[in-house]
Amino acid sequence: MEQYKIDEYNHQHINDHQRKFNFVAEDVAKLDDVLQKLQAFNIAIPSWALGTGGTRFGRFSGGGEPRTLEEKISDVGTIHALNRSSNSISLHIPWDIPENANAIKAHAAQYGLHFDAVNSNTFQDQKDAKLSYKFGSLHHTDKAVRDQAIQHNIDVIKYGIELGSNALSVWLSDGSNFPGQLNFRKAFQNTLDSLQQIYAALPDDWKVWIEYKPFEPNFYSTTIGDWGQSHLLASKLGKKALTLVDLGHHLPNTNIEQIVSLLLMEQKLAGFHFNDSKYGDDDLTVGSINPYQLFLIFNELVEGMDARGLNHATGIGWMIDASHNVKDPIEDLIQSVEAIKIAYAQALLVDTKALVEAQQSNDVAKAQEILQAAYRTDVRPLLAEARLRQGGALNPIALYRQLGVRDTLIQQRGAKTVATGL
Ligand code: RM4
Ligand code: MN
Numbered sequence: 001m002e003q004y005k006i007d008e009y010n011h012q013h014i015n016d017h018q019r020k021f022n023f024v025a026e027d028v029a030k031l032d033d034v035l036q037k038l039q040a041f042n043i044a045i046p047s048w049a050l051g052t053g054g055t056r057f058g059r060f061s062g063g064g065e066p067r068t069l070e071e072k073i074s075d076v077g078t079i080h081a082l083n084r085s086s087n088s089i090s091l092h093i094p095w096d097i098p099e100n101a102n103a104i105k106a107h108a109a110q111y112g113l114h115f116d117a118v119n120s121n122t123f124q125d126q127k128d129a130k131l132s133y134k135f136g137s138l139h140h141t142d143k144a145v146r147d148q149a150i151q152h153n154i155d156v157i158k159y160g161i162e163l164g165s166n167a168l169s170v171w172l173s174d175g176s177n178f179p180g181q182l183n184f185r186k187a188f189q190n191t192l193d194s195l196q197q198i199y200a201a202l203p204d205d206w207k208v209w210i211e212y213k214p215f216e217p218n219f220y221s222t223t224i225g226d227w228g229q230s231h232l233l234a235s236k237l238g239k240k241a242l243t244l245v246d247l248g249h250h251l252p253n254t255n256i257e258q259i260v261s262l263l264l265m266e267q268k269l270a271g272f273h274f275n276d277s278k279y280g281d282d283d284l285t286v287g288s289i290n291p292y293q294l295f296l297i298f299n300e301l302v303e304g305m306d307a308r309g310l311n312h313a314t315g316i317g318w319m320i321d322a323s324h325n326v327k328d329p330i331e332d333l334i335q336s337v338e339a340i341k342i343a344y345a346q347a348l349l350v351d352t353k354a355l356v357e358a359q360q361s362n363d364v365a366k367a368q369e370i371l372q373a374a375y376r377t378d379v380r381p382l383l384a385e386a387r388l389r390q391g392g393a394l395n396p397i398a399l400y401r402q403l404g405v406r407d408t409l410i411q412q413r414g415a416k417t418v419a420t421g422l
């Protein structure tokens with residue numbers, strides 16, 4: 001993605017942008033502060049989201065999918081060049097094993113990218129593995145299976161160290177499908193014991209992020225099923241263990257913003273896997289179903305991070321975890337990043353002083369007015385301005401289409417390539 005193409009595009013659309021920007025900017029208090037925060041805010045792209053996702057009913061491969069880790073990195077490079085908001089990549093191992101870490105790091109650095117959290121995978125059997133995870137991994141009844149899964153996590157930490165990452169993200173599918181199958185207490189204790197051994201292998205400046213999920217692939221119980229169970233493990237493990245919130249991992253109508261607020265208060269919020277959903281772990285584009293919920297979450301995040309004096313961009317982990325069944329993954333990821341930053345920008349616009357006063361005096365209607373005034377502001381020109389100042393495109397998807405990037409990828413990689421992932 002040559003810079004001059006982006007500049008040329010921006011030049012053609014600058015007047016239109018300026019008009020829209022001036023209109024909204026006029027009413028934004030602390031405009032420079034908001035723009036600076038937007039410029040600093042990046043969201044990591046998962047290496048497993050650059051191919052077409054499938055469901056258990058099938059997978060309809062899109063054209064030009066990345067065949068190698070290098071090609072995945074170059075796709076993230078394209079996204080970052082266009083939006084200047086996706087400067088890191090999160091690897092899932094063994095879907096993406098960095099055979100030569102130095103070369104991979106150098107390749108990523110060419111695009112201005114670094115490596116975010118590394119993700120272990122003990123929810124699938126790996127080829128050449130001696131033992132099966134059919135009945136779980138870190139919680140397994142058989143110590144030999146647990147040991148194999150522990151070793152895998154330690155190996156993932158080693159890959160992460162080579163890449164300059166500093167967090168291990170653990171999601172377990174461990175659970176049970178039928179009542180009576182499992183002793184809950186023993187399963188929890190085995191998980192804790194296994195995590196303690198992984199924790200012991202963490203470098204001093206590393207963190208382990210413990211993700212929870214209520215169901216799927218197990219449909220009766222999941223051993224780390226909700227934030228309480230994750231938090232219990234994280235607090236028993238110690239300071240380096242935190243709870244990761246994946247937006248799709250809650251039962252319908254859960255008040256996620258309240259969970260986030262309390263985890264942040266307790267210094268136990270690791271960060272996010274962003275996606276959106278209507279029913280379960282749908283992994284849809286962020287902001288496509290319930291953008292108001294996303295705004296309410298960001299409102300708690302901004303308030304809670306400010307209360308603790310945390311840097312918004314680096315205080316916790318920001319990552320997308322979505323799957324694209326029918327859209328071009330690159331376009332979908334650009335949409336997700338945009339939706340996240342829109343919610344963040346809206347949260348930055350909340351009149352916090354007035355909100356505190358309304359809360360203090362129990363002025364419920366006023367409190368709602370304040371939140372919704374921020375939510376109903378069209379902040380897209382602010383995002384575009386932040387991108388422009390960093391050399392990104394005023395409209396990333398429009399330029400991506402205009403340049404025919406996907407067609408070029410199909411020509412280079414073929415129409416029938418299949419990326420590793422789910
Ligand atoms: C899980 C969970 C994990 C992700 C896998 C692919 O549902 O969200 O974070 O690594 O899917
Ligand atoms: Mn996730």
Ligand code: MN
Pocket residue numbers: 246248249281321
């Ligand atoms: Mn998920």
